[in-house]
Amino acid sequence: PYTYTVRNTGPEDVVVKVLYCGICHTDIHQAKNHLGASKYPMVPGHEVVGEVVEVGPEVSKHRVGDVVGVGVIVGCCRECRPCKANVEQYCNxxxxxxxxxxxxxxxxxxxxxxxxxxxxxxxVPIPADLAPEQAAPLLCAGVTVYSPLKHFGLTAPGLRGGILGLGGVGHMGVKVAKAMGHHVTVISSSSRKRAEAMDELGADAYLV
Ligand SMILES: [Zn+2]
Ligand SMILES: [Zn+2]
Known part of the structure; x- marks a missing residue:
């Protein structure tokens, strides 16, 4: 294994002992340099769930012992328009x-x-009634499907929607949309995942 030293705990830093970390396909792309911009040695992993073991003196959101999550972003400028609108993903x-x-x-x-x-x-805090190992994949794949439904006001039950492709993000899309009370059709290139979609994930229809 690769050994490195984490930074000293700053005033607003939270030190997290990692309990679980999801494997997003981007981790594989990055590890194998599929995107052409990988720098090594690299430690991937951006669906992190762990326990807070230390906090800086100005940390108010979290306490030692809390179960928390970390996603794909760990910093931003805090001053630009996207940062002030809480869409730090668009911060340069x-x-x-x-x-x-x-x-x-x-x-x-x-x-x-x-x-x-x-x-x-x-x-982010992880609610106590959520199994930490199941919370981990929500921190990238989960928010990827939840965020647009929320952003575009599509959370009230009864909509009809399609999920194109039943992979890591797609299966999360079925679960999130079903939890919101929508009618969900899975669209796939073969019948191979029909049972998974209908029986395990609760989709309403399956289209090849
Ligand atoms: Zn990801
Ligand atoms: Zn910014």
Missing amino acids: KRIWSYNDVYTDGRPTQGGFASTIVVDQKFV
Whole structure:
């Protein structure tokens, strides 16, 4: 394994002992340099769930012992229009959880590790009634499907929608849309995933 030293705990930093970390396909793309911009040594992982073991003196959102999550963004400028509108993903200075450079000039490293240190702004609480290992994939795949439904006001039950492709994100889309009370059709290139879609995930229809 690769060993490195995490930064000293800053005033707003949360030190998280990693319990679980989802494997998003982007982690595989990054590890194998499919996107052409990988820097090594790299520690992927951006669906991180862990326990808070230390907090900086100005941390107000989290306490030692809390179960928390960290996603794909760990920093932003906080001053531009996207930052002020809480859409930090559009900030020109947003910092990815790994394969990026932090404000101290050091590379960021992700959640396939024992520990991660993250600014409290980018640490979210995980509700006690949610199994931490099941919460992990919500931090990228889950928000990818939840966010647009929420953003475009599509959360009230009774809509009819299609999910194109039943992969890591698609299966999450079925579950989220069903939880909102929608009628969900899975559209796939073969019948291979019909039972998974209908019986395991609760889709209403399956279209090849
Ligand atoms: Zn991802
Ligand atoms: Zn910004």
